[in-house]
Amino acid sequence: MEGVIVEVEVDISPGLPSFIIVGLPDKAVQEARERVRSAIRNSGYSFPSRRITVNLAPADIRKEGPAYDMPIAIGIMISSGQLYADLSHSIFLGELSLDGKLRHTHGILPMVALAHNKGLSTVFVPLDDAKEASLIEDIHIFPAESLAQLVTHLRCEISIPEYHSDINWLQETHNDYAFDLSYIKGQEHAKRALEIAAAGRHNILMCGPPGSGKTMLARSLPSILPRLTMEEAIEVTKIYSVSGLLPQDTPIIMERPFRSPHHNVSHAGLVGGGQWPRPGEISLSHYGVLFLDEFPEFGHSTLESLRQPMEDRTITVSRAHASITFPASFMLVAAMNPCPCGYYGDPFKECKCSPGEISRYHKRLSGPLLDRIDIFIDVPHIDYEKLTEDKLTETSEKVRERVKLAHEIQVKRFQVTRLNCNAAMTPKEVKEFCIVESAAQSLLRSAMKQLHLTARAFHRVLKLSRTIADLEHSDIIKTYHVAEAIQYRHKEII
Ligand SMILES: Nc1ncnc2c1ncn2[C@@H]1O[C@H](COP(=O)(O)OP(=O)(O)OP(=O)(O)O)[C@@H](O)[C@H]1O
Ligand SMILES: [Mg+2]
Secondary structure, three states: OOOOOOEEEEEEEOOOOEEEEEOOEOHHHHOHHHHHHHHHHHOOOOOOOOEEEEEEEOOOOOEOOHHHHHHHHHHHHHHOOOOOOOOOOEEEOOEEOOOOEEEOOOOHHHHHHHHHHOOOOEEEEEHHHHHHHOOOOOOEEEEEOEHHHHHHHHOOOOOOOOOOOOOOOOOOOOOOOOOOHHHOOOOHHHHHHHHHHHHHOOOEEEEOOOOOOHHHHHHOHHHHOOOOOHHHHHHHHHHHHHHOOOOOOOOOOOOOOEEOOOOOOOHHHHHOEOOOOEOOHHHHOOOOEEEEOOHHHHOHHHHHOOHHHHHHOEEEEEOOOOEEEEEOOOEEEEEEOOOOOOOOOOOOOOOOOOHHHHHHHHHOOOHHHHHOOOEEEEOOOOOHHHHHOOOOOOOHHHHHHHHHHHHHHHHHHOOOOOOOOHHHOOHHHHHHHOOEOHHHHHHHHHHHHHOOOOHHHHHHHHHHHHHHHHHOOOOOEOHHHHHHHHHOOOHHHO
8 A cells, every 4th residue: 555666667679579578567567568559559659569678667566457558658659769758757657548548547546645755746647537646735747638648748749737626525515324313213322322432433232133223223323423534535545546446436535434244255355365465344444334234143263353453453464475564443333133033132022042052152252352342232122102203313413513523522632643533542542541530430440340341341441431521522531421431331232
């Protein structure tokens, strides 16, 4: 995701006509030969029928994808004496089509960001990607429609106008969410817990019988999450851009990601992997939500692989060819039934599972994994009266306002640190920011003893109390804030 500048060297020498690319090109880069040859000819220039060698330096890093088409074509134009230009401060990115047009290319944003960091002043990108590139400020962006247009610009014949974006990405647009908290009847305590979880980005596990609204609650979460800040948005967009998941008409992702992989997702699909490591679901939900529905069905080893990234908020994927670290600061939202049949503990319906089955089901969730979850809530069956009552419940918009204010308090608090939410605090910050009033000390002490809280769980209670206090705009963490936080630690529901 950080990237390296690749220099494209082209040499044309006498000999039998050939065209080779060296410097660890992958299949797509190899195929650039065919695209570049046709594109140059079809743009009205001549393609030298001599021995052409293209070297992509540094030679020990593998080059992937079609973004090298444009620099290779420009390199050949220069080497064959059809173009004279000083390109020392420029970077070229883009895939060519056979007729010489420039196509939308993945990963433009991280590449332009790198060019900017390395002090390059000018980027040439396909027209379709100009919007994405323009997210990086203080760099000149020239959008080219075709190779011919680019060459005439570099020859100083007809200039391409520099691209300036007039879009204010931070401006809040009205969003239509598919789910709204007001559609969900009853379950007030679950909604409150979701609000707290969203405000401090705490992990949450919902447990209850079938059809009680767990999936519905989780799916309405995006409607109460605050928007990403600009830096967060660029980081998230980079991940989507390198994964090739950035839609062409969405140059930047401003909404927090919400990912809900199915429980048969592979290990590599969840945490990242592949021969050349790619980000997995946990990285795609960076700064957003990873929703694991039917939590125990994911399988023990898949779930265990979440333990390390949940603590470190990054994941390092090592393969024979490369070892890559991806960001993975996600908020885990999990939903499950209390037993395989779903009715264990239900007051109305009898559970048909044997004690052995229930304990096997629960064993899929290990102690260390559950220890990383801040909020446990029970989502019980709701009755006919509740379901049909006309009482208007709070809309997501109202809840989102409160969450936004609590979020702003956190942004201010962590200004000087690299953190951005209460859940990410390390013991050092917990000590600094989670000071509870003296009356709450004895409550914490007895909770530690009676609930057998681990040291980690203790810190998690303090962080959760901080968020609950933030939702009330209270600087001090009061006893009742701590009491509410402790109440969410009751793991007996599962
Ligand atoms: N609290 C509720 N208010 C309104 N509708 C509800 C509520 N709970 C459930 N429903 C209705 O039931 C349907 C199923 O709910 P949902 O999928 O959220 O259940 P679930 O708890 O995830 O069940 P399962 O354990 O089987 O996955 C919803 O689409 C909705 O129509
Ligand atoms: Mg469900």
